[in-house]
Amino acid sequence: MIKTLTLTRPDDWHLHVRDGAALSTVVPHSAAQFGRAIIMPNLRPPVTTTAQALAYKARILAAVPHGAAFEPLMTLYLTDRLPPDEIARAREAGIVAVKLYPAGATTNSDAGVTELRKTYPTLEAMQRLGVPLLVHGEVTAPEIDLFDREAVFIDTQLIPLRRDFPELKIVFEHITTREAAHYVAEADRFTAATLTAHHLLYNRNAIFTGGIRPHYYCLPVLKRESHRQALLAAAVSGNPRFFLGTDSAPHPVHLKEHASGCAGCYTAFSAMELYAQAFDGMDALDKLEAFASFFGADFYGLPRNTGTLTLKRETWTVPEHFAFGEAELKPLGAGETLGWRVI
Ligand code: NCD
Ligand code: ZN
Ligand code: ZN
Numbered sequence: 001m002i003k004t005l006t007l008t009r010p011d012d013w014h015l016h017v018r019d020g021a022a023l024s025t026v027v028p029h030s031a032a033q034f035g036r037a038i039i040m041p042n043l044r045p046p047v048t049t050t051a052q053a054l055a056y057k058a059r060i061l062a063a064v065p066h067g068a069a070f071e072p073l074m075t076l077y078l079t080d081r082l083p084p085d086e087i088a089r090a091r092e093a094g095i096v097a098v099k100l101y102p103a104g105a106t107t108n109s110d111a112g113v114t115e116l117r118k119t120y121p122t123l124e125a126m127q128r129l130g131v132p133l134l135v136h137g138e139v140t141a142p143e144i145d146l147f148d149r150e151a152v153f154i155d156t157q158l159i160p161l162r163r164d165f166p167e168l169k170i171v172f173e174h175i176t177t178r179e180a181a182h183y184v185a186e187a188d189r190f191t192a193a194t195l196t197a198h199h200l201l202y203n204r205n206a207i208f209t210g211g212i213r214p215h216y217y218c219l220p221v222l223k224r225e226s227h228r229q230a231l232l233a234a235a236v237s238g239n240p241r242f243f244l245g246t247d248s249a250p251h252p253v254h255l256k257e258h259a260s261g262c263a264g265c266y267t268a269f270s271a272m273e274l275y276a277q278a279f280d281g282m283d284a285l286d287k288l289e290a291f292a293s294f295f296g297a298d299f300y301g302l303p304r305n306t307g308t309l310t311l312k313r314e315t316w317t318v319p320e321h322f323a324f325g326e327a328e329l330k331p332l333g334a335g336e337t338l339g340w341r342v343i
Pocket of ligand 1: 016106107136217218219220247249250263265
């Protein structure tokens with residue numbers, strides 16, 4: 001039985017770190033494990049200009065502990081009116097991608113896209129300049145069942161989008177269904193997907209076991225077991241277009257444990273431990289390094305990291321909470337034990 005596992009330093013290709021006082025809690029957690037992370041732009045107000053993204057990057061860097069090397073990779077938030085010429089400016093400034101939130105789909109998505117057609121001039125510029133589009137892939141129409149929103153998005157939005165922009169790099173973020181895993185597996189080299197640790201480890205029963213458990217509520221919502229199995233199969237398949245993106249999404253405890261609780265699981269503190277648990281469960285620890293440390297960098301056209309990260313087989317208990325500005329932050333699986341630990 002493998003006792004330790006040393007990987008090339010991994011990257012997180014989908015991360016929320018928020019802003020202000022929250023940064024000093026969550027940025028050190030990610031920096032302890034990952035070399036780089038794609039920073040989501042869904043702040044209030046959203047990050048829609050290159051200047052805002054660079055200022056946000058500086059605030060994140062200020063929260064990186066001394067001696068840690070962690071590079072935030074910045075993104076812009078796509079709106080109906082993001083000007084096409086902002087794309088060249090962004091690329092010049094080292095911004096790596098643009099994020100599509102369908103309006104109303106998730107946390108801080110009110111300023112998101114109401115109709116994809118409206119963004120076509122901007123997507124045209126992105127395709128031309130090789131800037132990837134990162135997609136929260138869910139339709140928002142209230143008549144569509146919550147559990148079907150990702151599958152319907154593929155048919156009604158993604159397939160036409162791909163037809164109209166055959167060479168636009170698209171990352172289908174935090175996929176949760178067999179349909180999405182199948183779509184990406186069948187797609188060409190311009191389409192990839194990120195997989196979260198929580199969608200690999202839990203099915204929707206987790207939200208309802210012994211009472212309603214808001215810390216397991218995220219979007220897209222956890223699905224039934226057969227979907228989880230399809231995601232696990234994709235993660236360990238060795239297909240380079242499936243890679244790690246935690247979607248660690250911190251919210252204060254009092255807004256998670258609320259009559260209308262926020263969507264998002266905080267996983268950054270034990271991210272690699274959670275992924276190791278999932279891969280170990282599939283007897284596929286040998287597939288973890290490429291998934292966590294190679295495939296994302298290759299898709300984005302960035303160099304792979306040079307340092308390493310070591311995990312040890314060891315039982316430990318996830319802490320109950322962290323300070324989070326004036327509030328508290330509860331990590332996913334608080335108080336539960338994990339079988340791997342970063343050393
Ligand atoms: C994310 C957040 O809180 O910003 N929440 C979530 O449930 N995943 C937004 C997102 O990634 O959709
Ligand atoms: Zn999302
Ligand atoms: Zn997210």
